[in-house]
Amino acid sequence: MxxxxxxxxxxxxxxxxxxxxxHRIACFVKNEFLRGAAGELPVNECWPELWVLEDREEWLAGELIADALAPGTGGDWTCAECGEICEGAFGLxxxxxxxxxGRE
Ligand SMILES: [Zn+2]
Incomplete structure:
Protein backbone atom coordinates (compact mmCIF):
# COMPACT_ATOMS: atom_id res chain seq x y z
CA MET A 1 0.00 0.00 0.00
CA HIS A 23 -10.26 4.81 -12.87
CA ARG A 24 -10.64 1.44 -11.12
CA ILE A 25 -7.83 2.09 -8.68
CA ALA A 26 -8.48 0.39 -5.35
CA CYS A 27 -8.00 2.98 -2.62
CA PHE A 28 -9.16 4.01 0.82
CA VAL A 29 -9.06 6.98 3.16
CA LYS A 30 -7.15 6.70 6.42
CA ASN A 31 -7.63 9.02 9.41
CA GLU A 32 -11.02 10.07 8.07
CA PHE A 33 -12.52 10.02 11.55
CA LEU A 34 -9.51 11.05 13.59
CA ARG A 35 -10.18 14.75 13.57
CA GLY A 36 -11.49 14.63 17.12
CA ALA A 37 -8.00 13.72 18.25
CA ALA A 38 -6.50 16.95 16.94
CA GLY A 39 -4.66 18.72 19.70
CA GLU A 40 -3.18 15.54 21.07
CA LEU A 41 -1.27 14.65 17.92
CA PRO A 42 0.83 16.74 15.54
CA VAL A 43 -1.72 18.34 13.23
CA ASN A 44 -0.59 16.78 9.98
CA GLU A 45 -0.73 13.31 11.48
CA CYS A 46 -4.48 13.79 11.85
CA TRP A 47 -5.08 14.71 8.24
CA PRO A 48 -7.12 12.34 6.14
CA GLU A 49 -4.82 10.32 3.92
CA LEU A 50 -5.59 8.70 0.61
CA TRP A 51 -3.92 5.32 0.07
CA VAL A 52 -3.82 2.96 -2.88
CA LEU A 53 -3.80 -0.79 -2.26
CA GLU A 54 -1.48 -1.64 -5.14
CA ASP A 55 2.00 -0.13 -5.00
CA ARG A 56 2.25 -0.25 -8.78
CA GLU A 57 -0.71 2.12 -9.05
CA GLU A 58 0.94 4.79 -6.94
CA TRP A 59 2.39 6.62 -9.91
CA LEU A 60 -0.83 6.62 -11.92
CA ALA A 61 -2.79 7.71 -8.87
CA GLY A 62 -0.39 10.61 -8.43
CA GLU A 63 -0.94 11.62 -12.02
CA LEU A 64 -4.71 11.45 -11.68
CA ILE A 65 -4.61 13.49 -8.48
CA ALA A 66 -2.34 16.13 -9.99
CA ASP A 67 -4.64 16.31 -12.98
CA ALA A 68 -7.77 16.53 -10.83
CA LEU A 69 -6.28 19.39 -8.82
CA ALA A 70 -4.90 21.30 -11.79
CA PRO A 71 -7.08 24.14 -13.04
CA GLY A 72 -8.32 24.28 -16.59
CA THR A 73 -7.76 20.68 -17.58
CA GLY A 74 -11.19 20.14 -19.06
CA GLY A 75 -10.32 20.25 -22.75
CA ASP A 76 -8.96 17.54 -24.97
CA TRP A 77 -5.22 17.55 -25.57
CA THR A 78 -2.88 16.18 -28.18
CA CYS A 79 -0.15 13.73 -27.17
CA ALA A 80 3.30 15.16 -27.89
CA GLU A 81 4.66 11.65 -28.52
CA CYS A 82 2.16 10.03 -30.85
CA GLY A 83 -0.26 12.81 -31.77
CA GLU A 84 -3.28 11.05 -30.31
CA ILE A 85 -6.18 13.22 -29.15
CA CYS A 86 -6.79 12.42 -25.48
CA GLU A 87 -9.58 13.44 -23.16
CA GLY A 88 -8.87 16.30 -20.79
CA ALA A 89 -9.65 14.12 -17.80
CA PHE A 90 -6.54 12.01 -18.41
CA GLY A 91 -2.99 12.93 -17.49
CA LEU A 92 -1.57 10.16 -19.64
CA GLY A 102 0.83 20.72 -20.52
CA ARG A 103 2.45 22.34 -23.55
CA GLU A 104 0.01 21.08 -26.17
ZN1 LIG B 1 0.61 9.16 -27.12
Missing amino acids: KRVYSAADPVLVGYLKSVLEG CWRCGALRT
Missing part, protein backbone atom coordinates in the same frame (compact mmCIF):
# COMPACT_ATOMS: atom_id res chain seq x y z
CA LYS A 2 1.13 3.51 -0.70
CA ARG A 3 -0.04 6.87 0.56
CA VAL A 4 -0.67 9.09 -2.42
CA TYR A 5 -2.24 12.18 -0.93
CA SER A 6 -2.96 13.95 2.33
CA ALA A 7 -4.85 17.16 3.05
CA ALA A 8 -6.58 18.87 5.94
CA ASP A 9 -9.86 18.88 4.01
CA PRO A 10 -11.67 15.49 4.19
CA VAL A 11 -14.05 16.58 1.43
CA LEU A 12 -11.14 17.07 -0.96
CA VAL A 13 -9.60 13.74 -0.01
CA GLY A 14 -12.99 12.08 -0.53
CA TYR A 15 -13.30 13.69 -3.93
CA LEU A 16 -9.88 12.42 -5.00
CA LYS A 17 -10.82 8.95 -3.76
CA SER A 18 -13.81 9.03 -6.09
CA VAL A 19 -11.53 10.15 -8.96
CA LEU A 20 -9.24 7.15 -8.41
CA GLU A 21 -12.17 4.77 -8.04
CA GLY A 22 -13.48 6.11 -11.32
CA CYS A 93 -1.92 9.30 -23.32
CA TRP A 94 -4.27 6.32 -23.45
CA ARG A 95 -2.55 5.10 -26.62
CA CYS A 96 1.18 5.26 -25.88
CA GLY A 97 1.23 6.07 -22.17
CA ALA A 98 3.20 9.30 -22.56
CA LEU A 99 2.79 11.86 -19.83
CA ARG A 100 0.78 14.96 -20.59
CA THR A 101 3.25 17.81 -20.78
Whole structure:
Protein backbone atom coordinates (compact mmCIF):
# COMPACT_ATOMS: atom_id res chain seq x y z
CA MET A 1 0.00 0.00 0.00
CA LYS A 2 1.13 3.51 -0.70
CA ARG A 3 -0.04 6.87 0.56
CA VAL A 4 -0.67 9.09 -2.42
CA TYR A 5 -2.24 12.18 -0.93
CA SER A 6 -2.96 13.95 2.33
CA ALA A 7 -4.85 17.16 3.05
CA ALA A 8 -6.58 18.87 5.94
CA ASP A 9 -9.86 18.88 4.01
CA PRO A 10 -11.67 15.49 4.19
CA VAL A 11 -14.05 16.58 1.43
CA LEU A 12 -11.14 17.07 -0.96
CA VAL A 13 -9.60 13.74 -0.01
CA GLY A 14 -12.99 12.08 -0.53
CA TYR A 15 -13.30 13.69 -3.93
CA LEU A 16 -9.88 12.42 -5.00
CA LYS A 17 -10.82 8.95 -3.76
CA SER A 18 -13.81 9.03 -6.09
CA VAL A 19 -11.53 10.15 -8.96
CA LEU A 20 -9.24 7.15 -8.41
CA GLU A 21 -12.17 4.77 -8.04
CA GLY A 22 -13.48 6.11 -11.32
CA HIS A 23 -10.26 4.81 -12.87
CA ARG A 24 -10.64 1.44 -11.12
CA ILE A 25 -7.83 2.09 -8.68
CA ALA A 26 -8.48 0.39 -5.35
CA CYS A 27 -8.00 2.98 -2.62
CA PHE A 28 -9.16 4.01 0.82
CA VAL A 29 -9.06 6.98 3.16
CA LYS A 30 -7.15 6.70 6.42
CA ASN A 31 -7.63 9.02 9.41
CA GLU A 32 -11.02 10.07 8.07
CA PHE A 33 -12.52 10.02 11.55
CA LEU A 34 -9.51 11.05 13.59
CA ARG A 35 -10.18 14.75 13.57
CA GLY A 36 -11.49 14.63 17.12
CA ALA A 37 -8.00 13.72 18.25
CA ALA A 38 -6.50 16.95 16.94
CA GLY A 39 -4.66 18.72 19.70
CA GLU A 40 -3.18 15.54 21.07
CA LEU A 41 -1.27 14.65 17.92
CA PRO A 42 0.83 16.74 15.54
CA VAL A 43 -1.72 18.34 13.23
CA ASN A 44 -0.59 16.78 9.98
CA GLU A 45 -0.73 13.31 11.48
CA CYS A 46 -4.48 13.79 11.85
CA TRP A 47 -5.08 14.71 8.24
CA PRO A 48 -7.12 12.34 6.14
CA GLU A 49 -4.82 10.32 3.92
CA LEU A 50 -5.59 8.70 0.61
CA TRP A 51 -3.92 5.32 0.07
CA VAL A 52 -3.82 2.96 -2.88
CA LEU A 53 -3.80 -0.79 -2.26
CA GLU A 54 -1.48 -1.64 -5.14
CA ASP A 55 2.00 -0.13 -5.00
CA ARG A 56 2.25 -0.25 -8.78
CA GLU A 57 -0.71 2.12 -9.05
CA GLU A 58 0.94 4.79 -6.94
CA TRP A 59 2.39 6.62 -9.91
CA LEU A 60 -0.83 6.62 -11.92
CA ALA A 61 -2.79 7.71 -8.87
CA GLY A 62 -0.39 10.61 -8.43
CA GLU A 63 -0.94 11.62 -12.02
CA LEU A 64 -4.71 11.45 -11.68
CA ILE A 65 -4.61 13.49 -8.48
CA ALA A 66 -2.34 16.13 -9.99
CA ASP A 67 -4.64 16.31 -12.98
CA ALA A 68 -7.77 16.53 -10.83
CA LEU A 69 -6.28 19.39 -8.82
CA ALA A 70 -4.90 21.30 -11.79
CA PRO A 71 -7.08 24.14 -13.04
CA GLY A 72 -8.32 24.28 -16.59
CA THR A 73 -7.76 20.68 -17.58
CA GLY A 74 -11.19 20.14 -19.06
CA GLY A 75 -10.32 20.25 -22.75
CA ASP A 76 -8.96 17.54 -24.97
CA TRP A 77 -5.22 17.55 -25.57
CA THR A 78 -2.88 16.18 -28.18
CA CYS A 79 -0.15 13.73 -27.17
CA ALA A 80 3.30 15.16 -27.89
CA GLU A 81 4.66 11.65 -28.52
CA CYS A 82 2.16 10.03 -30.85
CA GLY A 83 -0.26 12.81 -31.77
CA GLU A 84 -3.28 11.05 -30.31
CA ILE A 85 -6.18 13.22 -29.15
CA CYS A 86 -6.79 12.42 -25.48
CA GLU A 87 -9.58 13.44 -23.16
CA GLY A 88 -8.87 16.30 -20.79
CA ALA A 89 -9.65 14.12 -17.80
CA PHE A 90 -6.54 12.01 -18.41
CA GLY A 91 -2.99 12.93 -17.49
CA LEU A 92 -1.57 10.16 -19.64
CA CYS A 93 -1.92 9.30 -23.32
CA TRP A 94 -4.27 6.32 -23.45
CA ARG A 95 -2.55 5.10 -26.62
CA CYS A 96 1.18 5.26 -25.88
CA GLY A 97 1.23 6.07 -22.17
CA ALA A 98 3.20 9.30 -22.56
CA LEU A 99 2.79 11.86 -19.83
CA ARG A 100 0.78 14.96 -20.59
CA THR A 101 3.25 17.81 -20.78
CA GLY A 102 0.83 20.72 -20.52
CA ARG A 103 2.45 22.34 -23.55
CA GLU A 104 0.01 21.08 -26.17
ZN1 LIG B 1 0.61 9.16 -27.12
